[in-house]
Amino acid sequence: MTDISQPHTPDTTNDQFRKIWTSPRNLFGLFMTGLTGLFAAIAILPLAAIVINVASQGLPLINLDLFTKLPPPPGLSGGGLGNAIVGTLIVLGVAFVISTPIGVLGAVWLSEFGRGSKIAYWVRFSANVLSGVPAIIAGLFSYTIVVMTMGTFSAFAGGVALAVVMLPIVMRTTEEGLVLVPEEVRLAAFGLGATRFETVSRVVLPAALPSIATAVTLALARAGGEAAPLLFTALNNNFWSTDLFRPIATLSVQIYFFAIIPFKPQQELAWAGALVLLSIILIVSIVSRFLTRRKSY
Amino acid sequence: MIMTRNPQPTPKVVLQVQNASIFYGSFRAVRDVTMDIYANEVTALIGPSGCGKSTLLRCFNRMNDLVPGARVEGKITYHGKDLYARDVDPVEVRRRIGMVFQKPNPFPKSIYDNVVFGARVNKYKGDFDELLETSLRQAALWDEVKDKLQESGLSLSGGQQQRLCIARAIATKPDVILMDEPCSALDPISTLKIEELIHELKQNYTIVIVTHNMQQATRVSDRTAFFNAEATEQGNRVGYLVEYDHTSVIFNNPKQKATMDYVSGRFG
Incomplete structure (x- = not known):
């Protein structure tokens, strides 16, 4: 027993600091x-x-045909997923064009203008809820709004559905990036006679650009792999199509259909398609990581 | 008036504070300040923490407008014009009354873009390269950065960043420069450089500086205002101006006992 009322007397033996592994x-x-x-x-x-x-x-x-040929009819072999690869890029492009301006500008409002307000709280809350909504519901939304009014399944409808999936991710990630820009930098701009708009457009947004790029690529990676919202919006197409207002093939839907039919060539195409899709998403994610590394703050 | 270091007997008044009180919501942070700030002089605001010196400084270019609930009672005029009149655009005020902050805050842009930022937002029509060079020379930074103008402002050392911020403030061609403890985040050598710079700058600008460092006030300022804080009945602390005079008077022969106690290091 050590007497704690007494000052500690140092132990002068050599092994006082020895580590006892078995303690x-x-x-x-x-x-x-x-x-x-x-x-x-x-x-x-x-x-x-x-x-x-x-x-x-x-x-x-994986071979050249996979990228250049149309899928074969059931039971036949050969062919590729060229139309689905093109279709995925088109549908993602539509989703990108819709979700980026809404998401980024919405985030700018949340972070720069509405910060702390009741409305901002509810907008942020809605975005969080939206990000938790199952993707198939996003498809249902687009089916009701776009497919029913236009009377046809289309690449555009698929893009709308994926945009709904992307929107909360773009908005929340962008907002996080904007909030990271230090308040002092905004004050510096105000102190030089910049208006609020000039401060946001010339200082805050450029400083947050890597975060915004990350937000968009992250959302694209997430949406690119979704099949459920496309099933009854973009539908599918066995032929080449770049028409926004017609049904279009996409990798995720093609994989889904080919994986559940009992023909070996189709199942093999599904595996190859899965690899292509996974590669696209990995590449996009790596690009996003790379952009994040160059953050100013 | 033997003590005065100022060559002009009656300098021009740039900023005039008349009975100003500053509120945050219902809380009064500073009460009843009356003081004149003179052209081409360095005016130091000193005092213990919470005495409202920074708060007052931020009212001179309406930076306090950015704090929700902040408001000023009384009058603050700039060349006779009421800064808080209804028709005054705070953005225009800040173009003429620039500010340098406590922590160096360059934009995450190139050195070049940092300096010409103010000129760009103010639609400056002149030669940007010339403006860049004169501003950086005035801020005593030109020789150190002239070969790396495209590098990020954030790549500079703390002292260089602060001089960059001063160059940036100068480049908007202001009349007054407000400095809120500009050296408190810097090492002694950088501090010395900034102080030398302040000496140079007063030829062309009117400078108001908040500082915690009393030696700094004696080194750089022509006049010093000493602020103190006292407890109110509500239990808050409110800042007020104790004494304002030539710096030599404040530090050698103050009229108030509180000032004497503070400058001689007995409290604060």
């Missing part, structure tokens, strides 16, 4: 460290498994 607290610490490492490994296991599985199934099936 209960060190053993427990080691065990817990190991446990966190194990669970970290388990957490990345699904991604690793998916990438390995899709790559091993899909890689042998």
Whole structure:
């Protein structure tokens, strides 16, 4: 027993700082460290498994035809997913054009003009709810608003559905980026005689540009893989189409249809398509990471 | 008037504060300040924390407008014009009364774009390169940055960043420059450079500086205003002006005991 009322007398023996690995607290610490490492490994296991599985199934099936040819009729082999690749890019393009201005300008309002207000609170709350809405509901929304009024399934309707999926991601991520721009920088601009608009457009937005780019690529990666909202909006198309107001093939929907029919060539195309889709999303995500690294703040 | 270091016997009044009180909502932060700020002089505002010196400084170019609920009672005039009159556009006020902040806050842009920012938003018609060079020379930064004008302002050291902010303020061609503890985030050598710079700048500008450093006030200022804070019945603290005179008087021969106590380091 040490007497804590007395000053500590230093132990002059040489091994006073020796670490005793077998002491209960060190053993427990080691065990817990190991446990966190194990669970970290388990957490990345699904991604690793998916990438390995899709790559091993899909890689042998990648060839030029995949990118240039139309899908074969049921039961026949050969062909490719050229129209679906083009279709995915078109539908994503429509979604991008719709969701980016709304999301970015909405975020600018939230961060620069409505900050702290009741309306801003509800707008932010709605965006959060929207991001939790199942993607198929976004499709249903577009079906009611676009498909029913225009009387046809179309690439445009698919784009609207994906825009609904993208909007909350673009808006919330952009807002986070805008809020990161220090208040002092805004004050500096005001102090130089800039108006509120000039401060936002010349200082805050340029400073937040990497975050905005991240927001958009993140949203594109998320929307690009969605099949559910496209099932009854963009529908599908067995032929080449670049018409915005006609049904269009997309990779995600094509994979869905080919994966559930009992013909081997189609199932193989689905694997190859899955690999292409996964690659597109990985590339977009890596680009997004790269943009994030160049942040000003 | 033997003590005065000012060559002109009666300098022109640039800013006039008459019975000004500053409120945040219903809370009165500063009460009944009356003082004149003279052209081509450096006026230092000193006092303990919470005495309202920065608050007053921010009222001179209406930066306090950006704080919700902030309001001024009494009168603050600039060359005789009421700064808080209904028809005054605060943006125009800030173009003539520039500001340098406590923490260096360059924009995440190139050095070049930082300096000409004010000129761009003010639709300046002259030669940008010339404006850039004169502003950076006046801020004693030209030689250090002339070969890297396209590099980010954030790549500079803290002291250089603060001089960049001064150059940026000068480039809008203001009449008055307000400085809110411009050296408090800097090392002694950078501080010395900024102080030398302030000496140079008063040839062309009227400068009001808030500082916590009393030695700094004696080194740079012509006049010093000492503020103090006192508790109110509501339990808040309200700042007020104790004494305002030539710097040499404030530090050597103040009329108020509180000023004497503060400048001799007995409190604060």
